[in-house]
Amino acid sequence: MxxxxxxxxxxxxxxxxxxxxxxxxxxxxxxxxxxxxxxxxxxxxxxxxxxxxxxxxxxxxxxxxxxxxxxxxxxxxxxxxxxxxxxxxxxxxxxxxxxxxxxxxxxxxxxxxxSPLRKADDAELDWVVVRENSEGEYAGIGGRNLASRGEGAEVAIQSALFTEAGCERIMRFAFDLARTRSRRKVSSVTKSNAQQYGMVLWDDVFRRVAADYPDVETESVLVDAMAAKFVLRPEDLSVVVASNLNADILSDLGSALAGxxxxxxxxxxxxxxxxxxxxxxxxxxxxxxxxxxxxxxxxxxxxxxxxxxxxxxxxxxxxxxxxxxxxxxxxxxxxxxxxxxxxxxxxxxxxxxx
Known part of the structure; x- marks a missing residue:
């Protein structure tokens, strides 16, 4: 160089x-x-x-x-x-x-x-977790207050921040990465059944971005089901894209499964x-x-x-x-x-x- x-x-x-x-x-x-x-x-x-x-x-x-x-x-x-x-x-x-x-x-x-996974003995397992790293649940928005009301009265608020731009750029990154791998697949992790604002926006953006990558297979999976999939069907994974908290937890699970x-x-x-x-x-x-x-x-x-x-x-x-x-x-x-x-x-x- x-x-x-x-x-x-x-x-x-x-x-x-x-x-x-x-x-x-x-x-x-x-x-x-x-x-x-x-x-x-x-x-x-x-x-x-x-x-x-x-x-x-x-x-x-x-x-x-x-x-x-x-x-x-x-x-x-x-x-x-x-x-x-x-x-x-x-x-x-x-x-x-x-x-x-x-x-x-x-x-x-x-x-x-x-590996604690029996499938690792006879299947080739290799996937990548792509984590949105700038917003989501780790945006640092919130605070603690009302402690002056007395013992047991304090409240804490921790808010997640999801922006359309932030969701889109991490999803396009994941799709572009999938195009470099032997299996072109992106699995989006969500919890939109319970988090009806931020995660529904996440799902909407994923569907819109996926339309620009017709050559890439896609799926959208609830985070609890994805945790199970890491253990039960890891051979079906290639690129997993998730929010800050969800990807943090899932990637640690993946590392533990690898040993x-x-x-x-x-x-x-x-x-x-x-x-x-x-x-x-x-x-x-x-x-x-x-x-x-x-x-x-x-x-x-x-x-x-x-x-x-x-x-x-x-x-x-x-x-x-x-x-x-x-x-x-x-x-x-x-x-x-x-x-x-x-x-x-x-x-x-x-x-x-x-």
Whole structure:
């Protein structure tokens, strides 16, 4: 490439630090071959930063990040900081501040990893959850009030926001993605039988957008039925598009069915390229195992592959994905997926198979 790619690394909290280091080791091994160059800058933002400064990131943090080509993120959350403070103060601030409206979470079953799904033994299962990442149930609209009336009188309101433009752009993204896959199918997740405003708008937009993609098979499924379908008929899935909350839950279910949340990669995309996109493993900060060398680095390393693909390096991304599969097939696995290997041992096994 003509210039180094500037990558902002934010390991943040807990095992985020360990898995970001693992991903960087894999990427640095690839870039040493000379086909591309990464210029790293690491930021110490997170719960430790909050303890010192009273906020998860600096006030001008978004301006600092704006000039980077991508953001490589670890995990956020620590017992000393309320979860809603840590999440909204760092990860969601970046996602919403940079309009990273498309969250892509592949559900991939690795060789050598035992899935709780019996169908995984004799069927090829592979689907992608596309999550609307900028509005919906996580729009942050609401408040708490009336506590002055006395004990037990406080009320809280949490509103979901669905815009026609927001629904349409994530659905077109999902349909365009489906056109790149062997099975051209988009499954829309809804709850319009009970949520008669926002989800009915979601359904209306889905039908309208689907008419522009006559070559793509479609279905609209209630979220509770889709949860069952993930377990009972996963072979019928290709691209699943859902609102912020529904996709958040379903994608974690998909990761668990594949063997562990530690395996799952994700991309938070600003597809127009107006802002940098962010890449992170799906798992949390796991304070119970932080610092023990037991964290599964596969989700973070897979997220590094998604980052390279986004930055125009699909061949290098594919090499990482193949190396992950080869290491997994060889039985080099962390404890969460039935193995005995450490974070460093899995990282070394993947690096050796690039």
């Amino acid at each position: 003509d210039r180094p790619l500037r990558i902002a690394a934010i390991p943040a909290d807990g095992i985020g630090r360990e898995v970001v280091a693992a991903g960087r080791a894999v990427l640095d091994k690839l870039q040493a071959e000379g086909r591309f160059s990464l210029q790293w800058e690491e930021f110490p933002w997170g719960s430790d930063y909050y303890a010192e400064h009273g906020r998860m990131m600096p006030e001008d943090g978004l301006e600092v990040l704006r000039g980077f080509d991508a953001i490589y993120f670890g995990a956020v959350g620590w017992p000393t900081v309320p979860d809603h403070v840590s999440l909204w103060g760092l990860r969601l601030r970046i996602c919403q501040g940079f309009d990273q409206w498309a969250n892509v979470r592949p559900v991939h079953f690795l060789p050598g990893v035992v 562990s949340l530690g395996l799952a990669a994700s991309a938070n995309l600003n597809p127009e390229g107006r802002f940098p996109s962010m890449f992170e493993p799906v798992h949390g900060s796991a304070p119970d195992i932080a610092g023990r060398g037991a964290a599964n680095p596969v989700g973070a390393i897979g997220s590094a592959a998604l980052m390279l693909a986004h930055l125009g390096l699909p061949e290098e991304a594919a090499r990482i994905e193949r190396a992950i599969e080869a290491a997994s097939a060889a039985g080099v696995l962390t404890r969460d997926v039935g193995g005995t290997a450490s974070t460093d041992e899995v990282t070394a096994a993947i690096t050796a198979r690039l």
